[in-house]
Amino acid sequence: MTPRRPLALAIAVVALVGGCAGPAVTGAPSNPPVEQSTAPEASQATAADSVATYRAYIEMNTDLLVTRTKAFAAAVEAGKLAEAKTLYAPAREPYEAIEPVAETFGDLDPEIDSRINDVPAGGTFTGFHRIEEALWSKNSTAGMTPIARKLVTDVTQLQALVKTVDLDPATIANGAVGLLNEVSASKITGEEDRYSHTDLWDLEANVIGAQAAWTAIKPLVVSRAPDLATTIDQGFSAVLDALQPFQKGDGYVLFTTLTPTDTQTLSQLIDALADPLSQVAAIVVTAQ
């Protein structure tokens, strides 16, 4: 497989070493997450290992989210328009990698990640996309300081809350499917980042996050459904390979450069991966 762009690997990824849930991180460009995982012997694999592994992944990503969001918010507050635009997409990546977990905390996800049409009449538009609108549509950071500060507060709260989240292998499996559904619903249509058109950053983060979830539970699956595990691994590779041509510099080309054929191809590869992945929850439930 072709090396991943460095930025993608800055999203924390997980290495499983001999069934021990050590949250070792991340990566070299030549080591995509799925290939750096070393599944433990099936007999040793336990649900507790999977949960610990994925929990570590979530916590690493929320740490990264706080760090990057603070830098992004600082640029916004300082009125550094170009810098803020550069930091926007990378700041979102760790969030997009673990979004289903964030969604379990009621209002936090809408506060952080609502798109303008998600907000009902009379509601307040906040979060990343509120700032995105200002940076790209208005080419300005004016009035964004309170929004940026609230965003930092919200992601910091998320960082604390994820330590309390209840996880089990089936939830992790369904979360991985949920991430791919996110791709189908809003990334592949260009609706997520409608001002900046940086949707492909989010899309890749969704896929990498789903892959990390899969990697955490895969040891519970390989002995029971080896063919399914292979199909899923191949599905992730196919999606990530299909994204490769759109990489540009440290990131991606703008969504607006994709043709309908490009988006259809990506969308159908996502569906082809998500369907077998949706079979996993029933298998890991039986495994417990």
Next chain:
Amino acid sequence: MTGGPAISRRRLLAGGLAAGAGLAVGGLGGYGFARESQAVDLQAVVEPFYGPHQAGIATAAQARIQFAAFNVLTSRRDELRVLLRSWTSAAALMTAGEPVGNPAGDPNAPPSDTGEALGLGPARLTLTFGFGPSLFGGSGPDRFGLAAQRPAALADLPQFAHDELDPTVSNGDLCVQACAEDPQVAFHAIRELARIGRGTVAVRWSQLGFGRTSSTTAAQVTPRNLQGFLDGTNNVHGDDEPTMDASVWVAPSDDPAWMAGGTYLVSRRIRMRIEAWDRASLGDQEATIGRDKQTGAPLTGSAEHDTVDLTRVGADGKPVIPLSAHIRLAAPATNGGIRILRRGYSFTDGIDGQTGQLNGGLFFVCFQRDPRTGFVPIQTRLAASDALNEYIVHVGSGLFAVPPGTAAGGYVGETLFG
């Protein structure tokens, strides 16, 4: 000009489906020969056009819908009145199974009926007309001097959370709902009305629907929607007159007087994220809806019409019908007793060119006495919390004042246009 009596077409149809199919392959093909006897019966049934209320509301839901919204091109009120008279005459003919003109007249002139519904029978066709906010000026100019007569209940719908409305499949000055047992009969009706109105009105958007998703009388079996669930179990029934009077028909004491006997129609084109739904586990699907997929029973019961018990708590200490379940949030008990008459249909419009995914879902239509106390509060609650939101998105919207019905010699809209 109106051709022979309906019975001759009925004989034609009953005498051999091949004859009918020769004229209209698509229409009869939709029923298939397996349902021949039922199809023949339904094709011959007339739904009365005239009456105190327009048909197509309390009427037992037919199998198909063709819905169209129109922009009014003229700014002359008298032209609009003439159009409504012409539409009423045409609707009275077509709902009786008659052509609107002569499909085989002067060889040098275009036929005055387009012909594709010949021999298909009335097929329970109903035509229901409505007026959108923009006809009364709305946010634009008051082209017809109607602003003062705009009902307060015809207030623009608010932006609901997660709406992704496409203006090209939303709103409109006028609407016509054509429902029939035969899709070609419904299509023909809209086509003729558009043809008759050409130059005065233009179709803004239209929607073809199949597989009614609500039962609207106690006798109708509850159908399934494209998510595979029974839909419309606790609907208002059109033959339940006390509930219709309380919840659906505008009362003579309501404002404005011209709407007495009318109702308000809200349409929502709801795209289903079908691929995502299909990979949701059965347990998730049932928790999302709040019903058993097979039987349609609420999760607190064992048969479809068992009581939806919103208070029951399971062994795990959580509500048996989850707090975000669709039937909990849509239930009258959750909405201060509000009831609306749902009359939606499934739709599919091929694939989405951007994603290659199925472009289908629910074309939701509902009727109520006042949307401000009907659809709006219910949808506000659903948009905020419904677990189903993960699998659907509202992409089109329409709001129309549906005036009362008319008698022979009158026209639909006469209470407004005089």
